[in-house]
Amino acid sequence: MQLSNSNTAKAERYHRSSNPAALLVLQLRPRQWTKNLLIFAALLFSYQTMNLFSILNTILGFILFCFVSGCVYILNDYADRESDRNHPIKQFRPMASGALNPNVALIFGGALLIASLVISYYLNPLFTLLLAAYFIMNVLYSFKLKHVVIIDIMIIAAGFVLRAIAGGLVIHVPFTPWFLMCTMLLSLFLAIGKRRHELFLLQNDSTTHRKVLDHYSFALLDQLIGIVTAATIISYSLFTFTSGRTIHLMWTIPFVIYGIFRYLYLVHIENKGGAPDRILLEDKHILVTVILYVISVVCILAFLE
Incomplete structure (x- = not known):
């Protein structure tokens, strides 16, 4: 019981100390963004042809990938917010803790996803298709495929392959x-x-x-x-x-x-x-x-x- 009371107090402090904008950014799970650094692999191995244009495109592609992956986390946390409240760690996530309104998070995620896809089209239409495929694949993973043995780890691997391909698409180089x-x-x-x-x-x-x-x-x-x-x-x-x-x-x-x-x-x-x-x-x-x-x-x- 003491542990429960301690967790409750922590959640209440979390709720009071966070503003909506900070909570929305936190909901995108920026700590997970290091996974998207793989997008820079194409730029690294194209060092000889690197220029300001390719660098800026890669940085923008990285940001867009972070936003789209963040939208997956929003949808996942929205669906699991009730069960997360009983988890010793996940209960402190913005929606599970009650600090962030689930409907606000869902609307924000939808707007961010659409904006990211629109912007990505100007980098490369194929990059837009890849982002859409990544989003759909991870939504299927979150709601169904993560419960299928072997397939679950293969979906995770496929996500990294898509990141590597994305790096090549934004600067128009093959892998x-x-x-x-x-x-x-x-x-x-x-x-x-x-x-x-x-x-x-x-x-x-x-x-x-x-x-x-x-x-x-x-x-x-x-x-x-x-x-x-x-x-x-x-x-x-x-x-x-x-x-x-x-x-x-x-x-x-x-x-x-x-x-x-x-x-x-x-x-x-x-x-x-x-x-x-x-x-x-x-x-x-x-x-x-x-x-x-x-x-x-x-x-x-x-x-x-």
Whole structure:
């Protein structure tokens, strides 16, 4: 009971201290926006043709993708607001806590979605179709597909592939099939790690877990992680040789291997992996690896191609 009273007091303070504009921004879940940084991959690997126009287009594409993904969160939280009130963490979300009027959030989300699609048309009509497809796919995931075993993690991976394609569409450059394969496999790797972490938490609290976890086991998830880990490293290695860029991109392979091994360490030894976007910012080893990887790619494409 004391915990419940503490949570209630926290929710009341949250309600009083937040204004509607801040709540609407918070409802878009800006902490999740790091996932959309994948849009910049096309710009990174097109370093030699980079200009102010392509940079601005990529930034705008990133913002629009953040808005559209935020609209998915609004719809999801609107539908789950009653059940979220019984969740120890989700009860503090704007709608679940009662701080944000659900109808206001829904109207805001609809207007933001339409505006984002209209603006995206001027970047590339195909980008508009991609955003619409991403929105529809994630709505289906939120209401149905997240409960279907295997399909749930494949939908998550598909979302990252769409992000990678979006980066190419906004600056009108193609991606090699191997890069898209790498993106899909790495996304599967993160999604499986997330499910494993959720299964670990399930051992301590089975009242608020995902229904789909009933169909997973540690043995299955560990086997899937092993398969995807090997496939990711091989696919990225092949990408560095077949991307049409300099063969010196092969020197970035150790960064990819270390990053994956470090993440495996966090998943299996420290029982993390539930929030890949947070790990990117909180784990210094992975953050430094990503920074060094980006610097290496830029230097290789700038001076060795």
